[in-house]
Every structure is written in C-alpha cells, then in structure tokens.
Amino acid sequence: MVTLEEIKEYLKSYDGPEINIMEVCGSHTAAIAKNGIPGILSPWIHLLSGPGCPVCVTPSSYVDKLLELAMEPGNVIVTFGDLLRVPGSTPVNLSQIKGKGARVEMVYSPLDMVPLAKNEPDKTFIFAAVGFETTTPAYALLIDTLIRDQIQNVKLLTALKTMPEVIDHLCANGAPIDAFLAPGHVSVITGYECFEPIARQYRIPFGVAGFKGQELLAAIYGIVKLVGQGRVVNFYPSVVSRQGNAAAQKLIDQYFERADVAWRGLGVVKGSGKLLKDEYSRFDAGSRGLVEDHKANRACCCDKVLMGKMKPTECPLFGKVCTPMTPQGACMVSTEGSCFTWLTNHRTQ
Numbered sequence: 001m002v003t004l005e006e007i008k009e010y011l012k013s014y015d016g017p018e019i020n021i022m023e024v025c026g027s028h029t030a031a032i033a034k035n036g037i038p039g040i041l042s043p044w045i046h047l048l049s050g051p052g053c054p055v056c057v058t059p060s061s062y063v064d065k066l067l068e069l070a071m072e073p074g075n076v077i078v079t080f081g082d083l084l085r086v087p088g089s090t091p092v093n094l095s096q097i098k099g100k101g102a103r104v105e106m107v108y109s110p111l112d113m114v115p116l117a118k119n120e121p122d123k124t125f126i127f128a129a130v131g132f133e134t135t136t137p138a139y140a141l142l143i144d145t146l147i148r149d150q151i152q153n154v155k156l157l158t159a160l161k162t163m164p165e166v167i168d169h170l171c172a173n174g175a176p177i178d179a180f181l182a183p184g185h186v187s188v189i190t191g192y193e194c195f196e197p198i199a200r201q202y203r204i205p206f207g208v209a210g211f212k213g214q215e216l217l218a219a220i221y222g223i224v225k226l227v228g229q230g231r232v233v234n235f236y237p238s239v240v241s242r243q244g245n246a247a248a249q250k251l252i253d254q255y256f257e258r259a260d261v262a263w264r265g266l267g268v269v270k271g272s273g274k275l276l277k278d279e280y281s282r283f284d285a286g287s288r289g290l291v292e293d294h295k296a297n298r299a300c301c302c303d304k305v306l307m308g309k310m311k312p313t314e315c316p317l318f319g320k321v322c323t324p325m326t327p328q329g330a331c332m333v334s335t336e337g338s339c340f341t342w343l344t345n346h347r348t349q
C-alpha cells in the first residue's frame, strides 16, 4: 500500500518522459485548482483541462436561439445561473436582454419550474437544458412529471452532451494526451465500462477519479504509472461501478435518443449528444439543427483550450481583455471553465 506522502514524493520528483494528463470534467478542473495540485507535480507532468464544463461547450447557435426565444412575448426562459453571461455569436447574453424586457428566471433544479408553470398557465416556460450524462436524468424526470401532471406549457431547449464520444473525438483528432482523468460524476451514471474501448483503441490509460485532493493525487499517480497501456482503472469505487446506474440510464433512454450535436470550438461530433425522441417533440423548443458555432470574439482560443492544444494562459486575451467580469468566450464564464479557474487560482501550469 502506497502512502499519500509517497505518492506526493513520486509525483514531485518524476523525471521520465513528459506526460500530458487531461481532466475532462469541469468539477475536476475546479478541484485541481482548489487543492493546489499543479504545484505538487513535477514540471514533466502537465494537466490539461478538457471539454467537460457544460456551459463552456454549449455552442453559440444555442445561445442565439435562447436569446431569440427570450424575446418572444409570452415566453419565460428558465436556467441555471452559469448560462446567464455566456455570449452567443455576438457579445450579447441572457443577462443583458433580461434588462431589455425578456423574462429570465434562475432555478437550482429542473423540477423547480413545475410550480412556476402551474402558476402561470398562459406563459410558456422554456428550460435551458444543458449538461452531460450527470444532469440528463433530471431532465428526463422533468418530462416524466410534465406528462404525469398534464402540464402543457413547459418546453426544453436541449444541449445535452455525452462524454465517451467527445473523448474519442479528441483522441482521433490529434489532441496531445497521454492519459485521462475520467469524469467521476458522469461515471456514476454511465459506469466506467464506456471508456474501455477508447482506452484500448488509443492505448491511453483512464483513471476514474473522485474530487478530494488525495483522490485526485491517487488517480494521477495510478495513470502516470500506466502510460502507454489501454486500461481503465476505477479510483472512485465508493460511488462508481463498471456498469453505472441502470435506473438512470433507463430513464434517459425512455425520453432521449443519441444524436450528432455541436460543441463550442469543436464543431459537430458524431453521436455525442442527446435529443428528445420524436414522440416527445411537443416538449422541444427547437433544439434540432443547432450546428453553427461562431465566436463572439474571433481572437478567443476556446477551441484550442478545449482540445488540450493550448493552455488558457497562452490565449492573448487571457486576463487582459478576457476576465470573469468581461468574458470573451464561454471558458471564462463558468466557475468550472478552464480559463476562469486558471485565472482565479493564478494557475500557470
């Protein structure tokens, strides 16, 4: 049994070939910064932040559609807070049009909109449903509730993404990655089995990691030792299993189907999202076909940052034109965005 001190010592004094490790989960990016992990690692081990912050990968066309719906009389946009300041294809965001007459409500759970919709049956409530496998069951539960309670005035504008397909896309398109920290929350739902074919195909190790400092260090230590081997190792067995949560998967499959969807900075990735099935299209606010992605600021390098091809600090706008108060791209908006966490934690490597 290796102790935490031995793990730290190994990772600090490592002097083998350079290793790029990508954490594909926004919560991991935030936890890595909060625990000061880059400062513990040898200069030969690099941590890269991937496309795992849901707000950061939501394409500009989605934000444009949300803004358009918000300006239609009778519509109420309901959203989590992070999405309020994300720019679309222009610098305009939801927060700004809220001041121009649009009605935008913030909630903490999709089910919070049920009483809102019941109280105002003459309005149409549109939920900005962004997220990964972790949040999709909550949207499925919302649809379940709408059907059961015969609520007619709620729709979803979806931008739901799935992790294995985008990781496969990164590997197939030259992202310089030697190992992945697999997303802990997503793996609770999907199980870690879904990463095994990718690990084998590209001979890249995956370590499913928790969110505490010692859990992250144990996973990093494990995958550094496995570089070059196509294996998935579960370092978060208290909540993650190989098969995942079957009940949540069944609920998702009842209402949603796999689809090709657009990612900010990456374009359309085959089979990497979920859309409502045709028989539930009455709950859809126009999510199909949102494939365009234009930058509000053309100098923004979010695409390269999300691919692991550039560190946030290498973007010419980082910390100058682009700050959390003046975000030029989605990666600076969310508290889980790589540019946001690098800037607010003074991270340089």
Ligand code: SF4
Residues within 6 Å of the ligand: 299, 300, 301, 302, 305, 312, 315, 316, 317, 318, 319, 322, 323, 327, 328, 329, 330, 331, 332, 339
């Ligand atoms: Fe885009 Fe700002 Fe990040 Fe640069 S620092 S990549 S402009 S979000």
